[in-house]
Amino acid sequence: MSEISFRPLTPITGAEVEGVVLDDDLQPAVVACLREALLRYKVLVFRDQPMDDARQVALTDAFGGATAAHPIANGLRETPAVLRTALSEDRPKLAEAESGLNPLSGAAPRRLRTEWHIDSTFVANPNAITILRGVEIPPAGGDTLFADLEALYAGLSPSLRGYLDTLQAIHSRHNPSPVPRFDGKSAGPFVALHPLVRVHPETGRRSLLVSSVFMQAIRGLKPRESTLLLDFLLDELAGRDEIHARVRWEKDTLVMWDNRSVAHAGPVDGLMFEEERIVHRTTVVGDLPCGPNGFVSRALVGGLFEAMA
Numbered sequence: 001m002s003e004i005s006f007r008p009l010t011p012i013t014g015a016e017v018e019g020v021v022l023d024d025d026l027q028p029a030v031v032a033c034l035r036e037a038l039l040r041y042k043v044l045v046f047r048d049q050p051m052d053d054a055r056q057v058a059l060t061d062a063f064g065g066a067t068a069a070h071p072i073a074n075g076l077r078e079t080p081a082v083l084r085t086a087l088s089e090d091r092p093k094l095a096e097a098e099s100g101l102n103p104l105s106g107a108a109p110r111r112l113r114t115e116w117h118i119d120s121t122f123v124a125n126p127n128a129i130t131i132l133r134g135v136e137i138p139p140a141g142g143d144t145l146f147a148d149l150e151a152l153y154a155g156l157s158p159s160l161r162g163y164l165d166t167l168q169a170i171h172s173r174h175n176p177s178p179v180p181r182f183d184g185k186s187a188g189p190f191v192a193l194h195p196l197v198r199v200h201p202e203t204g205r206r207s208l209l210v211s212s213v214f215m216q217a218i219r220g221l222k223p224r225e226s227t228l229l230l231d232f233l234l235d236e237l238a239g240r241d242e243i244h245a246r247v248r249w250e251k252d253t254l255v256m257w258d259n260r261s262v263a264h265a266g267p268v269d270g271l272m273f274e275e276e277r278i279v280h281r282t283t284v285v286g287d288l289p290c291g292p293n294g295f296v297s298r299a300l301v302g303g304l305f306e307a308m309a
């Protein structure tokens with residue numbers, strides 16, 4: 001095996017990986033090494049990895065099985081496991097949001113404006129791993145932010161952690177795609193009930209399963225109690241810079257993150273530059289999150305986010 005090395009992005013989260021070529025010759029021993037590293041660093045950044053969509057899907061399969069591109073949105077027709085995101089198509093929505101009274105407006109709290117989230121928590125089994133590849137990248141802007149959800153949990157008082165360990169939250173998405181799915185599956189709505197604290201299925205470490213995008217309320221609390229507690233947790237998520245890592249993109253940069261232990265946000269500055277930014281996403285199928293008290297996530301509306309093969 002070639003010499004693989006990891007250059008940490010911060011003391012706790014993220015690493016740039018050197019000494020690996022993610023091509024057809026990727027050996028199982030290398031995949032195993034990278035999987036171990038992903039559990040340790042949570043975010044792995046690979047530079048100069050030119051590949052086509054088929055290769056990205058094969059890579060995703062090697063890490064545990066590619067899902068369809070998204071539970072709601074269509075993937076590419078030729079490679080349905082790939083979700084293409086072009087900033088030029090999202091900018092009108094961003095610009096409209098900037099001028100209106102909605103979560104993205106300049107007056108909204110930072111916890112909402114930055115849209116910190118875990119991918120697809122509106123399904124009962126969010127993907128375990130997300131893989132994102134830079135296809136067209138601006139000279140500056142469009143960075144992605146990551147937050148270590150295990151550090152977020154560990155930074156709370158033991159008393160509060162003990163209480164959060166017992167709770168569940170409702171996550172939902174009710175805006176089905178206007179375009180029918182190519183694969184004929186339902187495009188939503190989706191509602192899932194998750195533990196507020198999840199136990200990582202491979203490491204056993206606890207993290208907060210929180211998102212400013214899809215998380216609606218904490219089960220069993222009065223609305224104001226739920227809102228205040230979630231606002232506090234999301235303020236911690238968005239405001240504790242010491243648990244954040246920031247990835248700057250280049251064309252052919254590939255970033256792989258453990259969707260079970262980090263939240264992410266971005267691009268947060270899409271209206272501050274004019275160039276195009278295109279990224280292609282694939283996701284590795286995930287299992288049902290489990291809480292410290294044994295509570296297992298379940299779908300309240302809609303199906304699971306399953307592997308394609």
Ligand SMILES: [Fe+2]
Nearest residue numbers: 117118119264
């Ligand atoms: Fe995302």
